[in-house]
Amino acid sequence: MFDxxxxxxxxxxxxxxxxxxxxxxxxxxxxxxxxxxxxxIDSVIIDNRxxxxxxxxxxxxxxxxxxxxxxxxTKKWVIHQELLLDKGDVYSEVLAEETAxxxxxxxxxxxxxxxxxxxxxxxxxxxxxxxRWSLVGGPSVNRSAGExxxxxGFEETNFLGYGHFVGVNVFxxxxxxDFYSLAYVYPRLFGGGLTFDGYRNTAPGIGISWLQVxxxxxxxxxxxxxxxxxxxxxxxxxxxxxxxxxAQDEVRGDDFVGKVSQxxxxxxxxxLTALYYKYMDVRSCNRRQYADDVSVTFSSDxxxxxxxxxxxxxxxxxxKTRRINMFSRDEDVxxxxxxYLKLGRAWNAGSGAKLYDKFTLEAHLDRYWRRxxxxxxxxxxxxxxxxxxxxxxxxxxxxxxxxGLKWLTPLVSIQHTRDIRLDRMRFLYLGGNEGIxxxxxxxxxxxxxxxxxxxxxxxxxxxxxxxxxxxxxxxDLGQCWNHGETLEMSDLNWTIGAGIRIGAERIAQEEVLRIxxxxxxxxxxxxxxxxxxxxxx
Numbered sequence: 062m063f064d065x066x067x068x069x070x071x072x073x074x075x076x077x078x079x080x081x082x083x084x085x086x087x088x089x090x091x092x093x094x095x096x097x098x099x100x101x102i103d104s105v106i107i108d109n110r111x112x113x114x115x116x117x118x119x120x121x122x123x124x125x126x127x128x129x130x131x132x133x134x135t136k137k138w139v140i141h142q143e144l145l146l147d148k149g150d151v152y153s154e155v156l157a158e159e160t161a162x163x164x165x166x167x168x169x170x171x172x173x174x175x176x177x178x179x180x181x182x183x184x185x186x187x188x189x190x191x192x193r194w195s196l197v198g199g200p201s202v203n204r205s206a207g208e209x210x211x212x213x214g215f216e217e218t219n220f221l222g223y224g225h226f227v228g229v230n231v232f233x234x235x236x237x238x239d240f241y242s243l244a245y246v247y248p249r250l251f252g253g254g255l256t257f258d259g260y261r262n263t264a265p266g267i268g269i270s271w272l273q274v275x276x277x278x279x280x281x282x283x284x285x286x287x288x289x290x291x292x293x294x295x296x297x298x299x300x301x302x303x304x305x306x307x308a309q310d311e312v313r314g315d316d317f318v319g320k321v322s323q324x325x326x327x328x329x330x331x332x333l334t335a336l337y338y339k340y341m342d343v344r345s346c347n348r349r350q351y352a353d354d355v356s357v358t359f360s361s362d363x364x365x366x367x368x369x370x371x372x373x374x375x376x377x378x379x380x381k382t383r384r385i386n387m388f389s390r391d392e393d394v395x396x397x398x399x400x401y402l403k404l405g406r407a408w409n410a411g412s413g414a415k416l417y418d419k420f421t422l423e424a425h426l427d428r429y430w431r432r433x434x435x436x437x438x439x440x441x442x443x444x445x446x447x448x449x450x451x452x453x454x455x456x457x458x459x460x461x462x463x464x465g466l467k468w469l470t471p472l473v474s475i476q477h478t479r480d481i482r483l484d485r486m487r488f489l490y491l492g493g494n495e496g497i498x499x500x501x502x503x504x505x506x507x508x509x510x511x512x513x514x515x516x517x518x519x520x521x522x523x524x525x526x527x528x529x530x531x532x533x534x535x536x537d538l539g540q541c542w543n544h545g546e547t548l549e550m551s552d553l554n555w556t557i558g559a560g561i562r563i564g565a566e567r568i569a570q571e572e573v574l575r576i577x578x579x580x581x582x583x584x585x586x587x588x589x590x591x592x593x594x595x596x597x598x
Contacts, residue, residue, distance in 0.1 A: 099151060216230070245258075468520050531564070
């Protein structure tokens with residue numbers, strides 16, 4: 062039986078769930094496919110194209126011909142296994158659009174389209190895809206938070222055209238320890254919907270290896286999903302105070318995870334249930350404290366079972382747009398509006414005694430109208446045992462984009478986090494690695510954090526060797542403080558700066574090369590940072 066505190070929370074938050082369930086019940090009557098035209102597909106034709114269209118004058122250059130020559134095109138059967146429509150099916154415009162969305166989400170596909178064609182008396186489903194360059198490798202350099210990282214390795218997202226991911230990388234850093242990473246992903250295991258995922262990363266602050274088999278969500282009409290994984294941990298925890306490491310320890314151990322989910326309802330509106338289980342056995346060792354005047358609570362040993370149930374209602378819709386995070390490529394945005402409630406319990410693996418209960422309330426509100434994109438996410442977690450609450454965390458994220466102009470997309474991002482622990486440890490950090498450019502790693506920390514990023518992105522239409530070049534200006538604001546303290550605007554750390562963006566959508570997974578020059582107002586320092594991908598996504 063759950064204790065009285067559990068039921069108190071269910072009553073307090075229950076109105077959210079009641080409203081959500083009623084909303085879902087009224088919505089489940091939506092048709093699975095209201096856009097069906099009743100036409101039966103006679104055959105499927107897959108046009109799997111290379112990276113560059115050499116008939117286009119802008120790609121009439123030896124370097125693009127060389128790229129096409131060395132690229133192994135995605136096999137037609139690999140594309141075929143992603144289709145939600147096949148020969149003999151009744152054509153659905155909704156399923157055709159979702160198929161194109163799924164294909165564009167593959168890391169080795171640049172663009173994809175699905176349409177119905179009538180040739181003589183035959184009805185043909187035409188699937189057209191364009192590859193992107195799938196092999197990324199060689200030396201590269203990334204600089205952020207005052208540290209330069211040199212990388213040597215390769216990542217192949219479409220091994221021999223079969224859609225497998227293989228990655229091997231070695232990282233050399235200025236100050237921190239060097240490390241390597243290995244990755245392999247086999248999607249569509251044995252030709253079905255299963256995915257195998259193996260990964261190892263020896264970075265001191267990450268130190269993780271896992272093996273995972275899952276059935277991911279592959280379409281909106283899919284009813285079941287599951288995941289099972291084994292994970293080994295061997296990492297170092299760094300404890301900071303005002304940007305300085307004051308203590309360290311090491312965490313080693315293993316855990317096993319299993320999850321099964323079910324979705325009921327119509328095509329867009331879903332009622333979700335899930336069961337999650339985790340067994341963890343990790344130990345803290347080699348504890349070192351470098352500052353005697355700072356109190357540090359190290360990680361505790363963990364040997365326990367944890368089980369959690371989830372219910373929720375959601376509305377899922379895919380939209381296709383442009384100039385959000387990229388240049389000319391179609392961008393698929395998943396709009397999810399929903400409410401989820403999770404109740405969990407952890408108990409000792411030896412004695413069976415209860416360790417803690419956990420309550421989670423999660424909500425999402427995503428909207429896209431007249432080129433305005435608004436993404437709002439809320440999550441509240443509480444860990445407690447009886448009347449004793451030993452941790453409360455709340456995360457609020459608001460992102461707004463407007464892409465109604467061809468040459469400009471403004472972005473405003475606001476994030477507020479509270480993480481209040483009984484031991485009063487301050488695990489929220491802010492710095493060059495945590496959302497504010499120009500400052501050192503983990504520049505400040507506390508129990509609360511506010512982060513505001515304003516970044517207008519410019520798309521002037523300039524091309525260099527068929528790659529688009531743009532720019533960005535930015536203002537980053539943020540601060541960490543403790544529970545009971547008051548945040549004043551004058552307390553905010555701030556950064557101003559500008560940068561260059563180069564479209565790498567056909568040749569790299571991160572799709573944009575970023576170079577930023579930032580002036581950190583609090584420390585009065587300049588910093589150049591660069592890397593792949595937008596700083597704010």
